Amino acid sequence: TKKINKIIVASAPTWPIEKINKIDLAILHLAIYELLNDDTPPKVVIDEAVELAKEYGAESTGPFVNGVLGTVYSNIIEKK
Secondary structure, three states: HHHHHHHHHHHOOOOHHHOOOOHHHHHHHHHHHHHHHHHOOOHHHHHHHHHHHHHHHHOOHHHHHHHHHHHHHHHHHHHH
């Protein structure tokens, strides 16, 4: 969890982690965990996380989750 929180902070620097909606944070935790530890294609993980965000989050949650996970993917996952 601490490792994932550090990734979120680095990928969403304008949003303090304590200000991120709990649902958004849970979706980000799940998706980042899957990106780091699963064989599922990253595009699938990100698409599913965005769909969860649209379903359970606020109106701006989908684009926020997509942006954060896009940053995570390009800065961390692609460099693996």
